[in-house]
Amino acid sequence: MADQLPSRSENFSEWYNTIVQRADLADYGAAKGTMIIKPYGYALWENIQTYLDKRFKKHGAKNAFFPTFIPLSYIQREKEHVEGFTPNLWLVASGGGETLEEPYAVRPTSETTINMTVRNWIHSYRDLPLLLNLWNSCFRYELRTRLFLRTSEFLWQEGHTFHASWDEANEYALAILTDAYLDFYANAAAMPSLAGRKSEKEKFPGADITYTLEQMMGDGRALQGCTAHNLGHNFAKSFDIRYLDRGNELQYAATASWGLSTRAIGAILMTHGDDKGLLMPPRIAPTQIVIVPIFGKHADPAPVLAAAKQLARELADYRVEIDARDDKSPGFKFNDWEMRGVPLRIEIGPKDIEKNQVVLARRDTGEKKFVSNAELLAQVAQTLDSIHDTLYARAKKFQDDHTFSVDTYAEFQARTAGEGGAGFLMAHWCGNRECETAIQQETKATIRCIPFVQTKEAGKCIRCDGASQERVVFAKAY
Amino acid sequence: MADQLPSRSENFSEWYNTIVQRADLADYGAAKGTMIIKPYGYALWENIQTYLDKRFKKHGAKNAFFPTFIPLSYIQREKEHVEGFTPNLWLVASGGGETLEEPYAVRPTSETTINMTVRNWIHSYRDLPLLLNLWNSCFRYELRTRLFLRTSEFLWQEGHTFHASWDEANEYALAILTDAYLDFYANAAAMPSLAGRKSEKEKFPGADITYTLEQMMGDGRALQGCTAHNLGHNFAKSFDIRYLDRGNELQYAATASWGLSTRAIGAILMTHGDDKGLLMPPRIAPTQIVIVPIFGKHADPAPVLAAAKQLARELADYRVEIDARDDKSPGFKFNDWEMRGVPLRIEIGPKDIEKNQVVLARRDTGEKKFVSNAELLAQVAQTLDSIHDTLYARAKKFQDDHTFSVDTYAEFQARTAGEGGAGFLMAHWCGNRECETAIQQETKATIRCIPFVQTKEAGKCIRCDGASQERVVFAKAY
Numbered sequence: 001m002a003d004q005l006p007s008r009s010e011n012f013s014e015w016y017n018t019i020v021q022r023a024d025l026a027d028y029g030a031a032k033g034t035m036i037i038k039p040y041g042y043a044l045w046e047n048i049q050t051y052l053d054k055r056f057k058k059h060g061a062k063n064a065f066f067p068t069f070i071p072l073s074y075i076q077r078e079k080e081h082v083e084g085f086t087p088n089l090w091l092v093a094s095g096g097g098e099t100l101e102e103p104y105a106v107r108p109t110s111e112t113t114i115n116m117t118v119r120n121w122i123h124s125y126r127d128l129p130l131l132l133n134l135w136n137s138c139f140r141y142e143l144r145t146r147l148f149l150r151t152s153e154f155l156w157q158e159g160h161t162f163h164a165s166w167d168e169a170n171e172y173a174l175a176i177l178t179d180a181y182l183d184f185y186a187n188a189a190a191m192p193s194l195a196g197r198k199s200e201k202e203k204f205p206g207a208d209i210t211y212t213l214e215q216m217m218g219d220g221r222a223l224q225g226c227t228a229h230n231l232g233h234n235f236a237k238s239f240d241i242r243y244l245d246r247g248n249e250l251q252y253a254a255t256a257s258w259g260l261s262t263r264a265i266g267a268i269l270m271t272h273g274d275d276k277g278l279l280m281p282p283r284i285a286p287t288q289i290v291i292v293p294i295f296g297k298h299a300d301p302a303p304v305l306a307a308a309k310q311l312a313r314e315l316a317d318y319r320v321e322i323d324a325r326d327d328k329s330p331g332f333k334f335n336d337w338e339m340r341g342v343p344l345r346i347e348i349g350p351k352d353i354e355k356n357q358v359v360l361a362r363r364d365t366g367e368k369k370f371v372s373n374a375e376l377l378a379q380v381a382q383t384l385d386s387i388h389d390t391l392y393a394r395a396k397k398f399q400d401d402h403t404f405s406v407d408t409y410a411e412f413q414a415r416t417a418g419e420g421g422a423g424f425l426m427a428h429w430c431g432n433r434e435c436e437t438a439i440q441q442e443t444k445a446t447i448r449c450i451p452f453v454q455t456k457e458a459g460k461c462i463r464c465d466g467a468s469q470e471r472v473v474f475a476k477a478y
Numbered sequence: 479m480a481d482q483l484p485s486r487s488e489n490f491s492e493w494y495n496t497i498v499q500r501a502d503l504a505d506y507g508a509a510k511g512t513m514i515i516k517p518y519g520y521a522l523w524e525n526i527q528t529y530l531d532k533r534f535k536k537h538g539a540k541n542a543f544f545p546t547f548i549p550l551s552y553i554q555r556e557k558e559h560v561e562g563f564t565p566n567l568w569l570v571a572s573g574g575g576e577t578l579e580e581p582y583a584v585r586p587t588s589e590t591t592i593n594m595t596v597r598n599w600i601h602s603y604r605d606l607p608l609l610l611n612l613w614n615s616c617f618r619y620e621l622r623t624r625l626f627l628r629t630s631e632f633l634w635q636e637g638h639t640f641h642a643s644w645d646e647a648n649e650y651a652l653a654i655l656t657d658a659y660l661d662f663y664a665n666a667a668a669m670p671s672l673a674g675r676k677s678e679k680e681k682f683p684g685a686d687i688t689y690t691l692e693q694m695m696g697d698g699r700a701l702q703g704c705t706a707h708n709l710g711h712n713f714a715k716s717f718d719i720r721y722l723d724r725g726n727e728l729q730y731a732a733t734a735s736w737g738l739s740t741r742a743i744g745a746i747l748m749t750h751g752d753d754k755g756l757l758m759p760p761r762i763a764p765t766q767i768v769i770v771p772i773f774g775k776h777a778d779p780a781p782v783l784a785a786a787k788q789l790a791r792e793l794a795d796y797r798v799e800i801d802a803r804d805d806k807s808p809g810f811k812f813n814d815w816e817m818r819g820v821p822l823r824i825e826i827g828p829k830d831i832e833k834n835q836v837v838l839a840r841r842d843t844g845e846k847k848f849v850s851n852a853e854l855l856a857q858v859a860q861t862l863d864s865i866h867d868t869l870y871a872r873a874k875k876f877q878d879d880h881t882f883s884v885d886t887y888a889e890f891q892a893r894t895a896g897e898g899g900a901g902f903l904m905a906h907w908c909g910n911r912e913c914e915t916a917i918q919q920e921t922k923a924t925i926r927c928i929p930f931v932q933t934k935e936a937g938k939c940i941r942c943d944g945a946s947q948e949r950v951v952f953a954k955a956y
Contacts, residue, residue: 027595031547031582032573036595039540039610046541064520067512067631068546068584068615069568074508090547092584093571095510095630096619104509106546106570106584117505117514126805132517137546137615141574152573153545327604 005339008275012219012420016270017146023278023340025265026147033145033152037262040340041148043286043319044265045155049135051188051284052157052260055180059172061131061159066113068137069104074112078238081111084205088140090152106139111206111231111257114160115239122162122253124244129172130162138261148266149223149478156261159228162241162253166232169254170209173228176258177211181226189264190281190391191215191271192399193225194424194473196449201433204257208232214448214473216399217270220421222448222475225267228258266478271395278341279363281391282384288318289380290337294330294349301326307353311346315380338363343387344380364390399424405471409462416443416476424448425474428459430466439463445474483817486753490697490898494748495624501756501818503743504625511623511630515740518818519626521764521797522743523633527613529666529762530635530738533658537650539609539637544591546615547582552590556716559589562683566618568630584617589684589709589735592638593717600640600731602722607650608640616739626744627701627956634739637706640719640731644710647732648687651706654736655689659704667742668759668869669693669749670877671703672902672951674927679911682735686710692926692951694877695748698899700926700953703745706736744956749873756819757841759869760862766796767858768815772808772827779804785831789824793858816841821865822858842868877902883949887940894921894954902926903952906937908944917941923952 005022006014020026025041028034037045053063069092076082090106093099107113114132122130135157142152159176163169177195185191193213197203203210207229215225235241236252245251272279282288293308295301305324312320321342323333330347337345347359352370360379361368364387371379402423406412416422422445429435429447439462440446450472459468483500484492498504503519506512515523531541547570554560568584571577585591592610600608613635620630637654641647655673663669671691675681681688685707693703713719714730723729750757760766771786773779783802790798799820801811808825815823825837830848838857839846842865849857880901884890894900900923907913907925917940918924928950937946 029545029547030549030552030591030594031545032578034545034547035543036545037543039542042542043540045543062517062521063524064517065513065515065523065633067507067509067514068617069507069509069512069631071508088574090570090573092568095568096566096621098619100510113508116508126803139546141576143574153547155543325604 005275005277008218008273019273019277019339020147020269025269028145028147031152033142035147035151035153037155040286041265044268044280044284045262047284047286048184048188048264049157052180052184055183056133056157056159056176059131059175059180060129061133061161064132064134065136066110066117066134068107070107070110070113072103072105074116075105075108077112078206078235080234081206085109088142090139090141107136108140109138109257109259110134110158110160111235112239115235115241115255118160118162119239119241122241122243125164125246128162128164128243128253129168131159131172132161133157133159148262148269154262156259159256159258161256163256164243164245164251164253166208166230166254169232169256170230173209173211173230173256173258177213177226177228181213181228181260184260185213185215185225186392188281188283189268189271190283190388190395191225191267192392192396194399194449194451195453196451196473198227198449199433199436199447199472201436202447204229206231206234208234212449214424214475215267215271216402216424216475217267217421217478218273218398219270220402220423220476222421222424222477223263223267223270224448224477225264226258226260229256231255231257272391273341276335277339279391280341280343282343282387285341285343286319287321287340287342288384289315289320289344289346290342291320291322291346291348292330292333292337293322293324294347296350299350303353304348304350307348311348311358311376314376318380334361344383362387406462407459412445412462412474413443416445422476426454426471427462427474428468429472430461430464430468432464432466435461435463435466439474444476446477448473448475448477483753483755486696486751497751497755497817498625498747503747506623506625509630511620513625513629513631515633518764519743522746522758522762523740525762525764526662526666526742527635530658530662533661534611534635534637534654537609537653537658538607539611539639542610542612543614544588544595544612546585548585548588548591550581550583552594553583553586555590556684556713558712559684563587566620568617568619585614586618587616587735587737588612588636588638589713590717593713593719593733596638596640597717597719600719600721603642603724606640606642606721606731607646609637609650610639611635611637626740626747632740634737637734637736639734641734642721642723642729642731644686644708644732647710647734648708651687651689651708651734651736655691655704655706659691659706659738662738663691663693663703664870666759666761667746667749668761668866668873669703669745670870670874672877672927672929673931674929674951676705676927677911677914677925677950679914680925682707684709684712686712690927692902692953693745693749694880694902694953695745695899695956696751696876697748698880698901698954700899700902700955701741701745701748702926702955703742704736704738707734709733709735750869751819754813755817757869758819758821760821760865763819763821764797765799765818765820766862767793767798767822767824768820769798769800769824769826770808770811770815771800771802772825774828777828781831782826782828785826789826789836789854792854796858812839822861840865884940885937890923890940890952891921894923900954904932904949905940905952906946907950908939908942908946910942910944913939913941913944917952922954924955926951926953926955
């Protein structure tokens with residue numbers, strides 16, 4: 001038998017590190033801080049891509065490709081941007097044995113190279129909006145890495161859109177946040193999100209406003225699930241992107257950018273699961289159903305395997321695996337697939353074949369029941385939906401149970417003490433960066449977002465007693 | 479009116495360079511030799527990906543991700559491999575301001591890094607075959623570049639598979655060549671291929687055998703459309719990949735790799751087309767149908783636009799664009815979409831609405847006909863299929879017309895003289911690399927492949943009169 005899995009409830013961090021590798025999702029690459037995504041992990045990413053890509057296209061975005069190498073001078077063109085990204089750049093110094101005159105940065109994000117190009121594509125209001133999205137690799141030098149959560153190279157999509165006005169850029173960023181990302185997390189990943197905007201300190205280097213979805217992981221830490229930035233006229237001015245409006249006047253364009261990365265996989269893994277292992281949300285699970293044929297000790301395995309294959313054909317609309325390994329017991333297989341988080345298991349043995357039935361076993365509740373062949377398709381559809389709903393409800397309850405209104409710094413410090421997560425701490429803040437920095441230094445909690453939805457309420461900053469008009473959300477975060 | 483397009487028949491090279499940019503397929507990036515793929519070009523790539531990905535999965539391959547940065551020492555591990563790739567490597571020298579102890583190569587191909595990893599995944603015969611595929615960016619320093627054909631970074635898929643025996647690796651490489659690539663080119667891209675194996679000189683560095691599909695471009699030059707390599711035990715020995723067989727004996731695995739890149743886009747563009755512009759094969763065309771509403775000078779445009787939108791809804795199974803630009807004439811639009819190669823155009827005006835009909839115009843033949851609304855769906859399906867067939871037949875005829883059996887070196891030299899393409903030259907060759915190199919130096923023609931299908935026939939080497947058992951295919955190639 002395999003080594004015992006660390007307990008999720010007692011040692012969340014160990015549980016995560018162990019299960020990502022044991023479930024064959026990912027492993028470390030040879031180059032510093034890089035990640036290999038194995039087929040089981042990559043299939044999850046493909047399902048995320050498929051879901052999101054449709055949503056982006058519904059919003060008019062078109063996919064394109066921009067080179068991985070970006071002249072360093074491009075990145076240096078937007079002041080805040082260069083300060084934000086320089087410490088994490090990977091640099092290419094030579095090609096074909098020749099030293100480059102100017103080193104290339106390996107894509108930390110594509111705002112600069114896209115803006116430098118697109119300025120030549122935009123002439124009049126007829127060329128706007130221009131809505132681009134890229135699926136690619138992103139490179140940021142990291143010293144402390146963790147699979148899916150922080151690696152020196154990760155996969156993501158980066159949307160870059162060009163609009164006639166600041167308001168339109170803002171509206172588009174918000175539409176992607178809610179109608180693509182929030183929808184994806186809720187309806188595909190079975191995860192609730194807290195939507196809001198970032199503080200000035202936490203926003204994207206070069207943005208006017210950064211919008212974010214924050215999620216709560218199983219240890220009470222926050223994770224930023226994605227961001228959408230209204231870049232206002234900042235990049236358009238740095239890169240001189242202007243267009244002739246309907247009145248034939250030259251105007252600066254406004255731009256937005258928005259991204260979601262393989263970090264979302266980490267978020268999904270850390271939201272769902274238990275001491276037995278992972279729990280994949282059914283709609284994007286790499287394997288939705290595993291069929292385990294129960295051969296019986298003395299019976300002929302052939303008819304059972306044939307019945308399993310017939311079942312798989314009937315379930316062709318789902319992502320199905322048959323576990324026909326001949327050197328593993330059913331009990332081993334059950335544990336193995338539970339560890340990998342496959343939401344639904346179907347068991348079929350000689351007696352079930354006789355009775356025209358199978359056993360359906362849910363990963364979320366452990367419930368097992370007999371289902372007749374006639375009812376199979378309806379029951380499978382209904383059970384997968386029910387698992388989705390259960391996962392969402394559990395995650396929502398966990399988030400609610402770990403969201404606290406905090407009104408004194410003493411309580412704030414008590415809640416953030418120790419190594420674990422602190423939940424979402426709803427507290428008043430004066431709006432000053434100094435206070436925000438001090439709170440972070442003293443408690444390791446950062447402002448995750450200023451939420452869109454809350455009861456507006458005047459109060460006093462948790463740390464300095466300065467005036468505040470609304471609560472912000474603090475948390476210890478990944 | 480836009481500048482005249484260079485004539486495809488008179489100046490093929492100019493035609494290609496101009497149309498790739500004018501049709502908004504791609505442009506050069508800022509970093510040396512890199513390429514920006516614009517939405518129209520990228521959509522073609524997405525359609526190629528979708529088609530191939532299904533075929534690969536049907537053959538059991540699973541997608542995964544391996545890091546872009548590869549320690550240089552990995553690449554140096556396979557002798558032929560390092561010789562083949564070193565001249566074209568891009569090197570990363572620093573990250574986060576720190577100089578790396580060992581530079582990283584930016585992925586020129588992933589054999590080495592995959593083998594170094596997968597050796598730990600393979601223990602027994604139960605772990606084989608292991609069938610991986612990667613969709614990623616590939617980096618090779620190039621001095622002379624051309625959009626889609628040769629760039630310092632391109633997109634591709636690279637399959638890497640691990641097998642129990644040399645024969646099985648060989649069989650898999652051949653299955654991908656014929657059942658994925660050949661099928662794709664014939665049934666999606668409307669292109670005939672010449673299938674065969676490479677000479678020792680032309681094979682992949684580290685392969686036992688390289689299989690290839692060679693296609694003939696519109697100027698009589700050859701293009702290598704993809705390759706599949708039987709790597710035999712070469713990489714398994716260099717990277718010590720062994721498994722316990724059924725008899726509990728340690729055996730070296732055998733490996734294969736296979737790839738198709740964005741070069742395929744170049745091949746498609748250079749196979750189909752005419753002096754008016756591109757001609758996209760209907761099954762993977764980014765836009766299959768363009769609807770041009772004909773507003774008429776004094777009529778109300780609203781009902782025509784509404785009818786065009788209704789048409790688009792009825793054709794929702796296709797990739798459809800409506801060209802509703804209000805500052806362009808129908809004639810301009812017709813030329814524009816013909817230049818971009820959209821296979822089918824539908825025109826609809828006030829009179830057509832009255833008569834419950836539309837005009838269908840084929841890009842390949844120029845034929846226009848009225849079609850009643852009732853017959854529209856059937857006619858569209860049939861016409862797109864017919865365009866596919868026409869394109870394939872034209873390309874096949876062109877290939878046949880430009881394939882020559884050549885029996886004297888004088889004729890060989892005459893056919894390869896000058897700047898243009900020479901077609902496929904079927905000639906006898908002694909099998910010696912010296913002769914092959916001399917022929918290349920003297921005529922610029924290389925051996926494209928030793929074709930699978932041909933009449934076996936003894937003869938004498940075209941250059942040295944040495945004995946030969948079969949003809950090989952020479953061509954001037956991209």
